[in-house]
Amino acid sequence: MTNISVAVLQAERGPAETPSDLVLQLHVTDRDSITELMVRSAGRDREEYALSALRIGLLSLKHARGQVDAEVVRREADRLLTELNGVMEDYRSQLNNQLATTLKDYFDPTSGRLSERIERLVKRDGELEQLIRRQVGTDGSELAATLASYVGEDSLLMRTLDPDDSQGVMSALSTATQQVLENERNLILNQFSLDHQDSALSRLVREITDRSGQLRSDLAIEIQNMVSEFSLDRPESALSRLVGKVEQAQRRITEEFSLDNEKSALSRMSQLLTETQGVINDSLTLDNPQSALGRLRREITDILERHEQQAKSFQIDVTSTLETMKAKREEALRSTTHGLDFQDAVYDFVQRDAQRQNDIPRATCNSTGAIKYCKVGDAVIELSGDSAASGQRIVIEAKEDASYDLAKARVEIETARKNREALVGVFVFSSKTAPKGQETLLRHGDDVFLVWDADDLNSDVALKAGLSLARALSIRNQKTRQTESADIQSLDAAILEIESEAKRLVQMKTWTETIHANSEKMLTEIARIQKKLDKQLDALRHVSHELRGQALLNSRAAS
Numbered sequence: 001m002t003n004i005s006v007a008v009l010q011a012e013r014g015p016a017e018t019p020s021d022l023v024l025q026l027h028v029t030d031r032d033s034i035t036e037l038m039v040r041s042a043g044r045d046r047e048e049y050a051l052s053a054l055r056i057g058l059l060s061l062k063h064a065r066g067q068v069d070a071e072v073v074r075r076e077a078d079r080l081l082t083e084l085n086g087v088m089e090d091y092r093s094q095l096n097n098q099l100a101t102t103l104k105d106y107f108d109p110t111s112g113r114l115s116e117r118i119e120r121l122v123k124r125d126g127e128l129e130q131l132i133r134r135q136v137g138t139d140g141s142e143l144a145a146t147l148a149s150y151v152g153e154d155s156l157l158m159r160t161l162d163p164d165d166s167q168g169v170m171s172a173l174s175t176a177t178q179q180v181l182e183n184e185r186n187l188i189l190n191q192f193s194l195d196h197q198d199s200a201l202s203r204l205v206r207e208i209t210d211r212s213g214q215l216r217s218d219l220a221i222e223i224q225n226m227v228s229e230f231s232l233d234r235p236e237s238a239l240s241r242l243v244g245k246v247e248q249a250q251r252r253i254t255e256e257f258s259l260d261n262e263k264s265a266l267s268r269m270s271q272l273l274t275e276t277q278g279v280i281n282d283s284l285t286l287d288n289p290q291s292a293l294g295r296l297r298r299e300i301t302d303i304l305e306r307h308e309q310q311a312k313s314f315q316i317d318v319t320s321t322l323e324t325m326k327a328k329r330e331e332a333l334r335s336t337t338h339g340l341d342f343q344d345a346v347y348d349f350v351q352r353d354a355q356r357q358n359d360i361p362r363a364t365c366n367s368t369g370a371i372k373y374c375k376v377g378d379a380v381i382e383l384s385g386d387s388a389a390s391g392q393r394i395v396i397e398a399k400e401d402a403s404y405d406l407a408k409a410r411v412e413i414e415t416a417r418k419n420r421e422a423l424v425g426v427f428v429f430s431s432k433t434a435p436k437g438q439e440t441l442l443r444h445g446d447d448v449f450l451v452w453d454a455d456d457l458n459s460d461v462a463l464k465a466g467l468s469l470a471r472a473l474s475i476r477n478q479k480t481r482q483t484e485s486a487d488i489q490s491l492d493a494a495i496l497e498i499e500s501e502a503k504r505l506v507q508m509k510t511w512t513e514t515i516h517a518n519s520e521k522m523l524t525e526i527a528r529i530q531k532k533l534d535k536q537l538d539a540l541r542h543v544s545h546e547l548r549g550q551a552l553l554n555s556r557a558a559s
Contacts, residue, residue, distance in 0.1 A: 342400035342430050345454040347379050358384040369419035377416035389478035393422035394470045400430035413447050424473045426466055428452050
């Protein structure tokens with residue numbers, strides 16, 4: 001046990017107040033406390049440690065004393081709560097009984113006061129119906145009387161809107177309107193009256209009269225000047241100078257065509273002809289191998305011999321080539337993929353033609369388009385930025401299938417246009433499976449139908465013409481969509497010209513059956529058609545560039 005002796009040495013304030021400081025002298029005899037205090041060095045460190053220990057002990061004692069008081073308070077509170085609980089139970093029982101009696105008196109469905117009151121309020125001719133009838137009824141209600149006073153037949157509003165009332169709004173509006181119309185009519189008539197000097201018609205008549213007099217005066221002066229220029233009396237006039245020039249030229253011509261004058265042109269020509277006749281006689285004799293005619297005969301003979309040898313060689317080469325192509329074609333027809341070979345040939349031609357036009361070709365036979373799970377449309381050409389229809393698409397569908405006629409082809413190319421989002425379509429029949437009587441080139445609306453032989457170079461003109469026709473249709477559709485004032489007639493003329501020239505390819509196919517007999521005719525027609533096609537293509541390009549320039553000007557003006 002710890003023994004502590006406490007001595008109060010000094011208190012600066014009275015016992016009634018808590019002092020700000022207190023001096024204690026402690027005598028510690030507990031060994032554990034002494035051991036703990038000896039750990040600290042003597043002086044300030046030990047004193048602060050002792051004060052901390054003292055404070056901790058005092059606070060602990062204070063809390064222990066408060067716990068004892070709280071236990072007493074808790075027991076007393078429990079007792080009060082028990083008594084209060086009993087009193088509340090009695091009061092709750094009484095309150096429930098009184099509340100049940102009161103509610104039954106008011107809300108009982110058979111004898112309650114509330115049911116009776118509601119019945120009197122809502123029954124027929126009840127208090128609520130009578131109140132509503134008095135307020136908003138049709139006869140004699142307050143609402144009807146109020147509306148009648150403001151918007152009734154005898155109200156101020158109806159009298160004001162009455163068209164028969166001379167003091168009403170409608171009468172005043174009609175009078176004002178008639179007055180304004182009368183004033184405007186008089187003003188317009190005055191402008192077209194000759195009675196007023198300042199009217200528009202009077203000023204117009206004066207202006208025309210003044211201009212007519214000035215015109216007659218100027219015309220008389222010009223006529224007088226013109227007459228003087230055609231007068232022979234004046235040596236400076238135009239007619240006099242012309243007559244002088246004609247007489248001088250006549251004398252010069254007479255001198256040049258006179259044989260009496262050795263220096264004249266006719267004399268010199270006669271002498272030259274005499275000398276030339278001798279030379280010609282010597283040159284035109286066939287017996288002289290050194291003469292011009294002899295040399296010409298020898299040259300023509302050599303050319304004919306070389307031409308015959310070249311023709312024989314060409315015939316042999318053409319025969320071997322045709323046999324090779326025929327064998328390859330028969331082998332392709334026997335295979336199961338000859339249809340795909342025709343599609344590849346069409347795409348190769350389309351690709352080369354598009355690259356020459358700076359367009360963008362794309363093979364689409366193995367990819368789906370805008371329609372789900374649909375691959376119709378073998379190739380697509382997107383027109384370049386240099387074209388007047390920049391960005392427009394042309395779809396190409398190629399078929400080497402005998403089951404396709406023109407009606408089925410139209411359905412197929414329409415599906416291809418929708419699937420590839422193109423405005424113009426080109427359907428290519430193979431010449432091996434084309435319908436009987438099918439024209440080489442045919443157009444229906446925005447679709448072009450043509451027959452092409454992949455093995456015949458002469459048939460390439462039809463496919464080229466069909467692609468050119470499709471580009472022209474794209475340009476026309478583009479300008480129609482933009483509603484521009486463009487030269488569409490020139491485009492239509494070029495399209496019709498291409499169609500008419502392409503139909504002549506049918507006649508060319510007949511000529512090519514006999515190469516030796518009709519080769520010259522075929523080459524002539526091919527050159528002629530090629531020239532016309534090139535001319536129409538140049539016209540299309542010219543119109544396309546003009547339309548593009550006009551579109552750029554319109555866009556700049558709009559911006």
